[in-house]
Amino acid sequence: MSLLSSAISITRYRVNGKVEDPISDAVYLGLRKNMLPDIDDIESAHSAGWTSFQDPFTPSFEGSSFVYGNYFVFSLRIDKKTIPAKLVQKYMAIEIAKKCQATGREFLSRNEKKMIKESVISILGLRIPATPNIYNVVWNYEASQVWFFSHLKGPNEELETLFKTSFGLVLTRIFPFTFAESCPGMSGFDLDLLTPLSPTKILR
Amino acid sequence: MLDIATAYKRYSFLGHEFLTWLWYLIETDGHRLGQVDPPAIVLILGKRIVLENPRENHAEKITIKGEYANFEAGILPLRQGSLVTELSLEAKSAEMTWEFNLKGESLSISAMKMSTTGPIESLDDVEGALLEKIYLLETILQFIDSLFERFIKMRVSNDWEDKVVPQIRAWIIKNEERPNL
Numbered sequence: 001m002s003l004l005s006s007a008i009s010i011t012r013y014r015v016n017g018k019v020e021d022p023i024s025d026a027v028y029l030g031l032r033k034n035m036l037p038d039i040d041d042i043e044s045a046h047s048a049g050w051t052s053f054q055d056p057f058t059p060s061f062e063g064s065s066f067v068y069g070n071y072f073v074f075s076l077r078i079d080k081k082t083i084p085a086k087l088v089q090k091y092m093a094i095e096i097a098k099k100c101q102a103t104g105r106e107f108l109s110r111n112e113k114k115m116i117k118e119s120v121i122s123i124l125g126l127r128i129p130a131t132p133n134i135y136n137v138v139w140n141y142e143a144s145q146v147w148f149f150s151h152l153k154g155p156n157e158e159l160e161t162l163f164k165t166s167f168g169l170v171l172t173r174i175f176p177f178t179f180a181e182s183c184p185g186m187s188g189f190d191l192d193l194l195t196p197l198s199p200t201k202i203l204r
Numbered sequence: 205m206l207d208i209a210t211a212y213k214r215y216s217f218l219g220h221e222f223l224t225w226l227w228y229l230i231e232t233d234g235h236r237l238g239q240v241d242p243p244a245i246v247l248i249l250g251k252r253i254v255l256e257n258p259r260e261n262h263a264e265k266i267t268i269k270g271e272y273a274n275f276e277a278g279i280l281p282l283r284q285g286s287l288v289t290e291l292s293l294e295a296k297s298a299e300m301t302w303e304f305n306l307k308g309e310s311l312s313i314s315a316m317k318m319s320t321t322g323p324i325e326s327l328d329d330v331e332g333a334l335l336e337k338i339y340l341l342e343t344i345l346q347f348i349d350s351l352f353e354r355f356i357k358m359r360v361s362n363d364w365e366d367k368v369v370p371q372i373r374a375w376i377i378k379n380e381e382r383p384n385l
Binding site for chain 2 (some may be wrong): 003004006007008009010011012053055068069073120137148151156172173174175176178179180183185186190192193194197198199200201202203
């Protein structure tokens with residue numbers, strides 16, 4: 001989902017720690033380190049990596065293209081090849097028929113069918129292009145916050161993993177408890193009272 | 205120290221209590237929400253309220269939808285022990301408007317629509333539109349954060365049980381008794 005869409009969804013994170021100075025260089029290197037690899041010409045079914053906000057289909061971070069005012073803005077792109085099951089079935093049937101004809105047998109063993117299936121998936125994997133999904137990321141470095149424009153579990157998990165491997169920083173998702181924990185207005189005494197809280201029964 | 209997944213589940217009730225309190229506040233505080241007068245941002249109920257009864261073994265979920273969610277329809281589930289789990293809200297300031305859904309357990313925002321940024325006609329317009337959108341988002345997120353901060357500080361104090369909960373309880377009972385118009 002794009003930050004510039006008419007309706008957006010946001011998951012917020014707290015960034016634990018800071019990168020080394022100079023900050024822009026460290027962010028650039030982190031983005032470069034896990035820039036999206038192209039999987040169109042290989043049989044890999046899934047790839048994830050950073051790409052630029054303005055031109056997500058040609059990943060590049062040259063010329064500080066990820067710096068917008070006080071923010072770092074880039075995208076997480078997840079490419080996935082989805083091979084329709086019916087297509088696999090069709091090519092399996094063709095290959096099984098060919099093999100039966102070549103060997104003069106009526107049936108193939110389970111293992112032979114399994115090997116044919118793997119080979120069909122591998123060949124189709126090379127021929128089918130990956131479908132890209134793009135999710136924008138806004139990093140407010142000063143506030144130690146990241147906004148991720150999706151609520152989907154898979155992309156959020158991918159973001160958390162990739163952020164750590166790229167920048168060496170752990171993201172903590174913001175929800176009521178983690179918000180309260182990091183709230184500047186909460187004293188140590190308040191935090192001691194937070195942990196044992198239990199639900200209120202407003203009407204008994 | 206609690207791991208994240210446990211903390212998320214264990215304290216999701218805080219988000220539900222926050223939204224229930226927020227609804228009470230919107231209805232009783234004349235949309236001022238404790239801000240200076242005139243308020244910088246006015247908050248009103250949107251078109252959807254989701255309530256859940258946490259005391260049931262299998263949580264009972266009630267969704268009220270419509271052009272400005274029916275206030276009375278939500279009171280009865282509250283009377284029966286439900287709390288608000290999702291709230292659709294509209295916020296307005298002198299120059300900006302926002303519409304969004306706020307989910308209690310995650311404090312996450314979805315379907316956010318904001319005052320339109322200028323049209324993007326060239327690549328140079330993208331940066332301006334982007335920064336404007338970030339500014340709009342930051343404004344409303346800071347406002348929501350300030351409300352949650354106010355709630356959580358009150359929630360850990362004695363004021364919650366001694367003052368706020370009796371006030372919410374009285375509001376529910378009073379409105380349940382109110383004849384439907």
